[in-house]
Amino acid sequence: MQDPKEEGDAELFDFVDEFLDDRERGVEHPLEHYLARYPRQADAVRAEYASLTARSEERAPRTGDGMRLGPYRLLRELGRxxxxxxxxxxDPRLGRTVALKLLPPSFAILSGERRARLQREAEIVARLDHPGICTVYEAQMEGDTPYIAMRLVEGAALSSLIAAEQERRASGSKAPRTTEGASLPVGPRDGLELRELLAFFERTARALHAAHEAGIIHRDIKPANVMVTPAGEPVILDFGQAKEEDSAAGLTASGEVFGTPAYMSPEQLASKAEDLDRRVDVWALGASLHEALTLTRPFEAPTTPALLAKVATQEPADPRESSPVVDEDLRVVLATAMERSLDRRYPTALAFAEDLRRIRLFEPIHARPAGPVLRFRRWVRRHPALAASTVGTILSLALGLVVSLALLSRERAALEIALARHLASRAVELVHEDPSAALAIATEAVQRAP
Structure with missing residues (x-):
């Protein structure tokens, strides 16, 4: 039996480790969050929380225009x-302007292991050399302040363009789209705008494929992490949550779920590390394209738990309901990118990019829509109670029909048999879309059988 004191110490160590992991990911939970998780060590957790928070604040970097951090001179804050x-x-050494990411104060109390992981992170991302990926130059410590130097990308985040277009339409404005620094026809209204948007996402998918081929999975693809340059080119940002494809654990921390729920695949939400490969990024890019097309997300809910439940159990919203320019081929491509079955999802971002190209050039796509059997299975998963009663009735009718047909003479019932079989087949096809109609058709099939 474990000594109570040792058990208490172990829980306190767990708290400290969780606190540091949270701060490392930019998450700042209140004290009450940790007290609820470690109620038996409330006093110790309260004291340690105060100490850790104070140390973070004491070591917060003092920054301002003109101040220096390592070899760099700060010019202006771009975002927080x-x-x-x-x-x-x-950077006076090379005479260039860079983007300098100053990590939050909690990084000042990182353990040696975490600091090494930060350095490893930068080294891995620095391997990526592609115009569509934000280049990382170095990751260093200046005193107690960790920072990452990277390529400065001018333009606007895709999320900003989407938000601006949503606001423009909500206000009823008829003015043309205007966004400082970049332009992209999100929420396209005609074929020309649609093809421009698809070309942008095709290039984004190809850049993502380059990262995957280098062995890096992003794990947080979303509109906020895709920049649109003044020339309309995509640049993928923030590989800070990336992982190596052949590694079970993420680079930033282990045992945690990383990403943004609205864009995360079911297997990523389930934190199945062994299932996390490049296809999680394909899903997220598909979700981002859905939002750029329709100005709505494929999964929406009022609370995070409700959102997680939707992603885990339901199919994405049909983009045709929110955008008049989305045709059946594009719907199939989006559905394939966000296919919950890994075997049916695009295996690579390149395959996704190629189908986007085919749509632009009016060529046949390679993705195929789900067949009637798969659609029926999905309907059953979404409506288990209704399926149990409806399917049971239809199967009983179908079984009776088969028995009845087996007893007929060929000469007397050839036409009726063919018609009854057609109706029975039609009932099975409709069962996931309209159970009531399917039941009526199945009943008619039985009645038509001699």
Whole structure:
């Protein structure tokens, strides 16, 4: 039996490790969150939380225009988020301007192992050399302040363009799209705009494929992590949650679920590390394309738990319901990119890109829609109670029909048999779309059998 003191120490160590992992990912939970998780060590957790928080604040980097960090001179702040602030900075060694990501104060108390992981992260991403991927130059520590120097990408995030178009339409504005720094026809209204948007995502998919071929999975593809340059070119940002494809654990931490729920695949939400390969990025890129096309996400819910449940159990929304320019081929391509079955999903981002190209050039796509059997299985999964009663009735009718047909003479019932079989087949095809109609057709088939 474990000594109570040792057990308490182990729980406290678990808390500290979880706290550091959370801060490393840019997540700042209140004290109450950890007290609920470690109720038996409430006093110790409360004291350690105060100590860790104070140490983070004491070591927060002092920054401002003109200040220096290592060899870099800070010029202006570009943005700030949960995982730190990004500055435009001058590198006098090479006479260039870079984007300098200053990691949050919690990184100042990283263990040696975590600091090594940060360095390893930068080294892996630095292997990527593609115009559609934001290049990482170096990751260093200046005193207690970790920072990452990377290519400065001008333009606007895809998420900003989507938000601007949503706001423009909500206000009823008839003015042309205007977004400072970049332009892309999100929410396309005609074929020309559609093909321009598809070409952009085709190039994004090819850049993502280059990362995959280098052995890197992004794990957080979303519109906020795709920049649109003034020339309309895509640049994928923030490989900070990336993992090596042949590694079971992520680079940033182990045993955690990384990503943004609205764009995460079912296997990523389930945190099945052994199932996480490049296809999680294919799903996320498909979800991002769905949003850029329709200005709505493929899965939407009022709360995070409800959203997670939708992703885990339901099919993505049909994009044709929100966009008049999405045809059947494009619907099939999106459905294949966001196919919950790994065997049916696009195996690579390149395969996804090629089908987007085929749509642009009016060529036949390679993706195939789900057949009636698969659609029926999905309907059963979505409506188990209704399926149990409806399918049972239809199968009983079908069985009775088979027995009845077996007793008929060929000469007397050839026409009726053919018609009854056609109706029975039609009933099976309709069962997932309209159970009531399927039941009526199956009943008619039985009645027509002599």
């Amino acid at each position: 988020g949960g995982q730190g602030a990004v500055w435009a900075a001058e």
